[in-house]
Amino acid sequence: MSDAVTEVVETVARAAPEVRGGLSGRRRKTDAENASGETQLAADVWADELLAERLTAIDGVSQFASEEREDVLECGESGGYAVTVDPLDGSSNLKSNNSMGTVLGVYDAELPAKGSHLVAAAYVLYGPITTMVVARDGEVTEYVVEETDEGTAERRAVREDVTLPDDPTVYGFGGRVPDWTDRFADYARDVEDELKLRYGGAMIGDVNQVLTYGGVFAYPELESRPEGKLRLQFEGNPIAYVVESAGGASSNGEESLLDAEADEVHQRTPVYVGNEELIERLESRF
Numbered sequence: 001m002s003d004a005v006t007e008v009v010e011t012v013a014r015a016a017p018e019v020r021g022g023l024s025g026r027r028r029k030t031d032a033e034n035a036s037g038e039t040q041l042a043a044d045v046w047a048d049e050l051l052a053e054r055l056t057a058i059d060g061v062s063q064f065a066s067e068e069r070e071d072v073l074e075c076g077e078s079g080g081y082a083v084t085v086d087p088l089d090g091s092s093n094l095k096s097n098n099s100m101g102t103v104l105g106v107y108d109a110e111l112p113a114k115g116s117h118l119v120a121a122a123y124v125l126y127g128p129i130t131t132m133v134v135a136r137d138g139e140v141t142e143y144v145v146e147e148t149d150e151g152t153a154e155r156r157a158v159r160e161d162v163t164l165p166d167d168p169t170v171y172g173f174g175g176r177v178p179d180w181t182d183r184f185a186d187y188a189r190d191v192e193d194e195l196k197l198r199y200g201g202a203m204i205g206d207v208n209q210v211l212t213y214g215g216v217f218a219y220p221e222l223e224s225r226p227e228g229k230l231r232l233q234f235e236g237n238p239i240a241y242v243v244e245s246a247g248g249a250s251s252n253g254e255e256s257l258l259d260a261e262a263d264e265v266h267q268r269t270p271v272y273v274g275n276e277e278l279i280e281r282l283e284s285r286f
């Protein structure tokens, strides 16, 4: 990895125990909304500020964008990497104490950028333990991140060359069922016959189940919102990069998320990721 990319990934890993440790006192709502019009929690704002401060300080990072802030920060000489984060993915799970994540994308192009410009992507999963999955150069590694006695973070590889199991077993689909389009509902009925439901309401937790057991995760197009809910730069692209690097496939319903045009930093997209056969079947019905 180039030094700057390594430093970005390590910075997020080092921040992970801190982010986790800071959650318990930050479950209340703030009066603020993010760029997508969602009410922010104190934890969203705090994790965003912590990551922004550290990631913008890295040499070789020229742009920083976050799901929790409207504007892209210009933070270094142009021509460097653009870093995107969803500081706390699934933060509505904080109220019910369920899993959440942090999502990272490193693009070698100015934002908004197509997913094919990603040079690395990663996510942290705050589950019963803290894990981090990093994709780079077609390889995916899973780490456990732990706090040391000195208060620093240690990242230990627990699974190298992660690939989706060939025999898929789980699915998780977001959005209200009556709001699904007919074509997605037809696809879902098919999948429900074959796989078992695992849905936790945090993309990172749900995608990590797909990476572990094989299957398909979707936050689909909806009748009320054809563009879906998840954001291309912060969520769709990085997760597609991880899943494709692990031998799976991604789609926005028509093409790989990594090939989708990026017009706006906060644009939304339907997200479908999982085993290749399951994504091909979805695309053939759409």
Ligand code: AHM
Pocket: 038, 067, 086, 088, 089, 090, 091, 092, 174, 175, 201, 202, 203, 204, 219, 229, 230
């Ligand atoms: P967030 O980044 O604002 O937390 O929103 C994204 C989350 C995803 O993690 C998850 O897949 C989806 O929203 C769940 O939405 P819903 O609560 O509508 O099922």
Ligand code: MG
Pocket: 067, 086, 088, 089, 090, 235
């Ligand atoms: Mg999110």
